[in-house]
Amino acid sequence: MSSLVKNEFNFDFSNHLIQLRTIFQKSAILVIISSMILSFFINDIISLWFDSINIGHNSLNLTNYSPSDWLSIRFSLVLILACLVVMPFFSIMLRKFTVIGMTTKENLWFTLTLFFCTIITPLIFILVWIYIIPSWIELFEISSLVESVGKRYDAASILGVGIGISWVILIGSMMIITLGFARLIGLVENGHAKFRIRILLISTSILILSLPLVYDGLRVFISIITILIADRISATLPNPLLGTKIFEVSNVSFNGNIERIGVIDCSCEGSSPQIPESWNFEGIANPKCNAICLNPFEQNAIIDLIIGKKLTQLVITGCDASPLPMRMQEMIKKNQCEFSGLSWLDNPTINDDGMLKSLLFSSEE
Template identity: 30%
Template structure:
């Protein structure tokens, strides 16, 4: 049975406490895995060095500092790989109650695939790819009558930097995929979330790819950004999406007011919402009456918060499907229709005042009153009557 997302079940402090507990559990698992690795660190390094097929006399360590980094870097990397499956389990456990069914499937597959790739590609990169590359490079650059000598700690530093960059890139792309699934493409927070992840991941890559690996940073960063855009393009858009969350306001009598506006363009026959009040949640859809999936999605969004009022822009509320009207009645959510399809209350060629009238109308029903020039307001002469250019009638709307 699906659990509907809700912000009323737990407050922010509870969620932060859960995050802290999960991070603490993963960190303990990481430390435990690292301690186990320290027991076998010499065997691991010896196995890795022997995979290069070099004679011992050809290998040197010019820097004791690099040797220490070699040992501790191996411990941290192996500990991370061993603890990543547990970290993935904790992430899934944390986000699972707040996911819809289709979101849950996508995120489970994405996290599972990323975990599998990291756990397989890193050992393969260390013990198969890097020795083969080094072997081919040695054959190409060999000079007759000159003996070769290799600083194994420098080779390790290069392989370690590349490995960490691969891990961070995969984690960053996975995070972008999860963000693209959870945050609707048209949501005002979609782009900021995407670039926050970019800034964090690219900064970490910049720190990792220092020294001899610094030329790799720019092309790798560009590659991560391009793949991110491909991920966003591949994830199908939702027929009904929440593009603004809004916030709770108080009425004059002290009661709570939380408004959701259904920006239904009615298959492009109704004007789209512009300059929405900041306190309302904006739900965008092409047609709520002709798409059954949109009905289910709308109900899921309404369940996610304690809304007190649903405003429909296009119609007067009567064509709203019965399943939605029944849910609104059982949840005590007031339904208001703005009837923008009727195009009444303004001169048909006066688009600027038409937009202003709609803005005034929307602000009034969402309890977000704003000052406007009332000298242009005249009494409504009735449906089909002439309204001169430069004037509007007082907004009319229907409540259910």
């Protein structure tokens, strides 16, 4: 989120999190209400669907071998339809929540993801139920013809095939959104993989439990493949603007004072040397920038970092900090943060040892 917007409108981060919680609460309530409404029409919907497929045009060919399975199938179908109904509302609200805080590439990626999950997913759902499953039934009917042997169709099994595919599509789509959103806010980056693993395990378990009995023997395989594909798709999210979205900051000693420090590893468009990989920056924010004096997105992200981590000292490696735009300098000072530069760009003879010496800070408990 743009720091300029935060300051001008007195941004309250805790209030922002409450908005996110409200989105999920409203979506859950709408799913419940939609499920209650659809439960009154689900029998008619199922009857219309069976009438539209080729099963010999004789209702006597349909048999319900397990009433308990039938109840489970009806409940699953109601829940799937309710989620599809609510998904556009959820996507629109989530888009409004995240759009301010994303870069152009992140905005494009997340918009396309929400479009796919909101528009393409229902279209795939319709394609499966209207064309694919009836075609399978017709194919099986032709290939299983035995003279003088009657045919009976298990209604719950037929619906179970479609419901299983629907759960795979729905849960897979929701996982792409969830993991993509988690990556946007930095919850699943390297070194913070526990949250990602937890999401994957929970999603796999939900899908295993959701697949009907007709998928016995394939539940684990289908669930793992679905979740792994969703994880790989979410991993296509563009890299964070500052190299990462997670910065762990603690108090350190700087010029005899206790400060909260951020060291900007600015390459000055490739002209300045980078911070050596051997540098131990524990407790110090270490954002990476290409050209902070020229890129307004990087400038806003740095201001966000200052506000979020309450930085009191900002050190730029490449220059002496004088090229920073006046507006950014004012915003830094407004947030009680001082800034300076190491001017590595002006020192062509500097080596790794010299850079490491200029980055010596003492941690404070």
